[in-house]
Amino acid sequence: MQDDDYLEKLQQIKKQFLCYVPVKEINLSFLDKLDINSQEQVIENTIRLDQILKYPINLEYQKAFLKHLLQYFERQGSVIHDTLYEEYGRLVALPCSNINFKHYATESGKKDIILKENANLISDGTTGLRTWQASLALSEWIISNSSYFNSKVVLELGSGVGLTGLTLSTHTEAKTLYLTDCHSSVLTTLCDNVILNSGHVYKNYNLGEQCLLEDCINNCLVRVFNLPWEDICEDLCQSLGRIDIVIAADVVYDSSIFEPLVNAVDYLFKYCGASEFILSCTERNPDTLTDFLLLLGKNYRIVDVEVPIQRHFLWSSIPPVKIFNARLTST
Ligand SMILES: C[S@@+](CC[C@H](N)C(=O)[O-])C[C@H]1O[C@@H](n2cnc3c(N)ncnc32)[C@H](O)[C@@H]1O
Structure with a gap:
């Protein structure tokens, strides 16, 4: 008989597997060595x-997960279910692919967010092809504060592969969401991920110079824009129209892009009417973050926002993530 605690732990394994938690951190100790069916249940989940x-996740990760499972049961002296060997054989025979997906399981009743991502920290000369921990923390904050975004027009700077924005479109009642970035591979992946999660076959692709895609997710109009911070100007802001809230995750890591980033925020406040900037940062180097906050703080009042506990998303808390809310000093 499997109790609620067992099923909850099985769900936890599933969640960890779906978003590549290192296999050594996946706790299997609740699995009964005598219950051979539980091995099959883990595989099915x-x-x-x-x-x-x-939408397969990284093949090497899947093999490592299966090895972790096999080693655990072998150490326990359990009889190994045939499925484990069959699956290992199947995975070994699969060709390697550069295209990997991650699946983010959020609330029950909601579809998982599936993202095409790259496992490397930097690939194709950009950091934007994977999800960073500040984005996971901001996504968690968005779910815990979903009503904050009701009917709002939100613009995300440096969206990368799109987790934060897609969480916003699927878990809030935001009216319009602009997902923006500047790197061509990142923008292509971002468009693919929007379409993957909207599930629409119909799409407006390559609409114009800046706007690459328009789609609709959960009644939220999602627009993907090519928006290098250096290019934001009054005309461009006028073409965007009203923006209520600007968000960004993990964009504070290189001091050479601080000025363009702050300028971009200035333009969005001045010409699009934005009234707040919600920024999630990984504090890899406290001096770098302090320098950025000093620059932003010249015109904005910055307050710390409590980082939520990890309920839907899992991220490493070392180095720590910090979330800030900035509003114009004069308001
Ligand atoms: C570390 S990644 C973060 C991606 C995503 N927000 C996340 O947290 O997973 C930084 C992102 O900022 C984008 N970026 C960097 N400089 C930029 C610029 N000058 N204009 C627009 N986007 C920029 C990069 O292309 C990249 O996608």
Whole structure:
């Protein structure tokens, strides 16, 4: 008989597997060595999930997960279920692919957010092809404060592969969401991820010089823009129209882009009417973050926002993530 605690732990394994938590951190100790069916259940909830067969996560990770499982049961002296060997054989025979997905399981009743991502920290000369921990923390904050975004027009700077924005469009009642970035591979992946999560076959692609895609997710109009911070000007702001809230995650890491970033925020406040900037940062180097906050703080009042506990998303708390809310000093 499997109790609620067992099923909850099984769900936890699934969640960790879906977003590549290092296999050594995945706790298997609740699995009964005598219950051979529990081995099959783990496989059914991870490697053999329909969504994994359709949008596979990194093959090396799947193999490492299976090895972790096999080693655990071997150490316990358990009889190994045939499925584990069959699955290992199947995975070994699969060709390697550069295209990997991550699946973010949020609330029950909500579809998982599926993102095409790269496992490397930097690939194709950009940091934007994977999800960073500040984005996971900001996504968690968005879910815990979803009503904050009701009917709002939100613009995200440096969206990367799109987790924060897609969380916003799927978990809030925001009216319009601008997802923006400047790197061509990142923008292509971002468009792919919007379409993957909207599930629409119909799409407006390559609409214009700046606007690359318009789609609709959960009644939120999602527009993907090519928006280098250096290019933001009055005309461009006028073409964007009204923006209520600007958000960004993990964009404070290189002091050479501080000025363009702050200028971009200035323009969005001045010409689009934005009234707040919600910024999630990973504090890799406290001096770098302090320098950025000093620059931003010249015209903005910055307050710390409490980082939520990890309920839907999992991220490392070392180095720590900090979330800030900035409003114009004069308001
Ligand atoms: C570390 S990644 C963060 C991506 C995403 N927000 C996350 O947290 O997962 C930084 C992102 O900022 C974008 N970026 C960097 N400089 C930029 C600029 N000058 N204009 C627009 N986007 C920029 C990069 O292309 C990249 O996607």
